[in-house]
Amino acid sequence: MTEIGALLKLRDVSTSFFIDQGEVKAVSDVSLAVRRGEMIGLVGESGCGKTTLGLSIMKLIDAPGRIIGGEIWLNGVDLMQKTEKEMRRxxxxxxxxxxxxxxxxLNPVFKIGQQIVESIRAHERVTTKAAWSRTKELLDMVGIKAERVRDYPHEFSGGMKQRVSIAMALACSPELLLSDESTTGLDVMTEAQVLGLINELQSSLRMAVILISHDLPLVLDISDSLAIIYAGKLVELAEAKGFAARPVHPYSQGLIHSIPRIHGEQETCESIPGSPPDLIHPPEGCKFHPRCAFAEPVCGEDEPELLEQADGRLAACHFAERFGGRGDVQS
Amino acid sequence: MRKFLLGKILQYAIVMAVVVSLNFLLPRLMPGTPIEMLGGEGVWLLSQAERDAITAKHGLDKSLGQQYIQYLANLFRGELGHSYNWGQPVGQMIAKRLPWTLLLTGTALILSTSFGILLGTFASWRRGKKSDILSISASMTVSSMPSFWLGMVLVAIFAVQLKLLPVFGARSPWTDYTGFRLVLDVLEHLILPVTSLVLLTLSGNFLLMRYSMLDVLGSDYVFMARAKGMTEGAVVYRHAMRNALLPMATAFMLNVGFMFSGAIVTETVFAYPGVGRMMYEAALARDYPLLQGAFLVISITVIGANLLSDFLYPLLDPRVRRPSREH
Structure with missing residues (x-):
């Protein structure tokens, strides 16, 4: 989590959508650092702003949305200062x-090979032939036979299409890869395979990967660290190792406790009561307090800051110390 | 693919057989006997023997089945009967006029589709802006005008008031232009009727293209093209437009038939010597053989155009050309 030498550094990034009903504060003041080769899980409920945060990194926020503030440092360059044309590169x-x-x-009217080749040729001065042969290598890397390079998207199954998407993402050997709920909609077996593939490629290619997911247990095992996001704000940032045993923020606790367990004692899996807040009129104070079992009056008044805890993790809770001190809270 | 083509051909063969049979049956289902139709008002003066002679001459005393076979045989020889009104062979009359209608409707079809694609793409790109709203309102206004009225307004303004273009016809009378001069003369006469037909069909093409573009622009693969860092041009023209054109291909096919019916009114208003005006005149004169012949030729043309576009569509859409193996 050290910021020195980080590949990606976000500082107070806020992104809002301006619709008729008002300003939807999808992401507010998110600061985050990702090291080279790090796998970080960005986890939260649907509508918590995790996809918006991911797309903000690429500055792919369309009207009525806008990144309203903050800095996005990638490789020592602040993307917020880049024009659209520079962003394209x-x-x-x-x-x-x-x-x-x-x-x-994938565009239904073009061969998958064409779609990978065009992404290579948009960025590198290589011959068509070289681009096609690299495309075949990429497909091979994700477990698709090279001869299928001239097939159309509709000729692939869902899991295969996802593999093609991964091959396409690797086309220019990016240092940072965003995986946005990329296994949602696949069956459990295929999901595990695809995630395993991403994990494998991440370590062999030494890429940094941001795994955006609503599914904490899915990313828990393969991530190096976890960023828990709630109502557009980071609430906890911690090492993935041992996280399940000691979540600090009450929201993280809720996420952990909603995981059904196979081993150990029979327990009921708890859901977090209530529903995600209205991002146009978010609650005062801590955004989670209306749903928090431990909320006290101060939670409805002051918004807690994301502060470093004793063990180095960051958490945004007035009573973080209380939860952090006792590793076995509620479990 | 071969199975697909064979299936299509079979499908069109059935359509053709139905059209040809309907064309045979319809006049026979009309009220009154053929004698009354042939003889007109003086028919009551004829004796029974004379009536029988006429009936026999036209082969109408035979059974319906025999008549049908006779009709098909005539059809294969290109024999469509004689016009009651003009006495000329129907086939010849149509052959003389069909090129004009094809020129008129073909030009209008190509222009209407092209403008529809261009304007629709432009409007989708400017969605919600003034120019988008303005072009939608304008196209609605124009398409809500009756085509005969629109035609007359065009004539009144550009031909009568401004004297820029000829008032009627397909060529200037009493001239024997050749070469370039002839082409220019034909084009000059073509402008107003084509404009009228284009205005009539443009809004449909425009709105369809606009909607289709908006749909495609919101799709994930267009978003991905942008995420891949493709240029705006590659995103809009290569990724979006290529897909948005697919429904336009279907619209083009449907418009072929629509253009022919539009041509009846337009050719009448502009006194254009095509099949459309001929049909109008034939209907007024109750010239059944001529009408029947014209219906048949138009039906065959429309079916032919549809067959052609059915063969071309797979070239545009790989999902039709190469149905999935996996599912």
């Missing part, structure tokens, strides 16, 4: 994306 070359719905992410 950075996208895919330095940071690539495995999209949320790989099913529809």
């Amino acid at each position: 950075i996208r895919w070359k330095d940071v690539a994306l495995i999209p949320q719905s790989a099913m529809n992410a």
Whole structure:
């Protein structure tokens, strides 16, 4: 979590969507650092702003949305200072994306090979022939036969399409890869395979990967660190190792306790009561306090800052020390 | 793919057989006997023997089945009967006029589709902005005008008031232009009727293209093209437009038929010597053989155009050309 030498550094990034009903504060004041080769899980409920945060890194926020403030340092360059034209060169070359719905992410009228080749040739001066042969290598890397390079997207199954998307994301060997819920919609077996593939490639290619997911147990094992996001704010930032045993923020505790367990004593798995807050009129104070079992009056008044805890993790809770001190809270 | 083509051909063969049979049956289902149709008002003066002679001459005393076979045989020889009104062979009359209609409707079809694609793409790109709203309102206004009225307004303004273009016809009378001069003369006469037909069909093409573009621009693969750092041009023209054109291909096919019916009104308003105006005149004169012949030729043209676009569509859409193996 040290910021020195970090590949990606976000400082107070805020992104809002301006709709008729008002300003939807999808991401507010997020600061985060990602080291080279780090696998970080960005976890939160649906609508908590995790995808918006991911796309903000690529500056792919469309109207009515806008990044309203903050700095996005990638490789020592602040992307916020870059024009759209300069961003175009950075996208895919330095940071690539495995999209949320790989099913529809491939253009139905072009061969998959063409779509990978064009992303290579948009960024590198290579011959068509070289681009095609690299495309075949990429497909081979994700476990698709090279001869299928001239097939169309509809000729692949869902899991295969996701593999093609991964191959495409690797086309320009980016240092940072965003995986946006990229296994959602796949069956459990395929999901595990695809995630395993991402994990494998991440370590062999030494990429940094941001795994955006709503599914904490899915990313828990393969991530180096975890960023828990709630209502557009980071609430906890911790090492993944041992996180399940000692979540500090009450929201993280809720996420952990909602995981059904196979081993150990029979326990009921608890859901977090209530629903995610309205991001147009977020609650005063801590955004989680209306749903928090430990909320006290101060929680409704002051918004807690994301502060470093005794063990080096960051958490945004007035009573973090209390939860951090006792590793076995509630479990 | 071969199975697909064979299936298509079979499908069109059935359509053709139905059209040809309907064309045979329809006049026979109309009220009154053929004698009344042939003889007109003086028919009551004829004796029974004379009536029988006429009936026999036209082969109408035979059974319906035999008549049908006779009709098909005539059809294969290109024999469509004689016009009651003009006495000329129907085939010849149509052959003389069909090129004009094809020129008119073909030009209008190509222009209407091209403008629809260009304007629709532009409007989708400017979605919600003034120019988008303005072009939607304008196209709605124009398309809500009746085509005969629109035609007359065009004539009144550009031909009568401004004297920029000829008032009617397909060529200037009493001239024997050749070469370039002839082409220019034909084009000059083509402008107003084509404009009228284009205005009639443009809004449909425009709105369809706009909607189709908006749909595609919101799709994940267009978003991905941007994420890949493709240029704006590559995103809009290569990724989005290529897909948005697919429904336009279907619209083009449907417009072929629509253009022919539009041509009836337009050719009448502009006194254009095509099949459309001929049909209008034939209907007024109750010239059944001529009408029947024209219907048949138009039906065959429309079916032919549809067959052609059915063969071309797979070239545009790989999902049709190469149905999935996996699912």
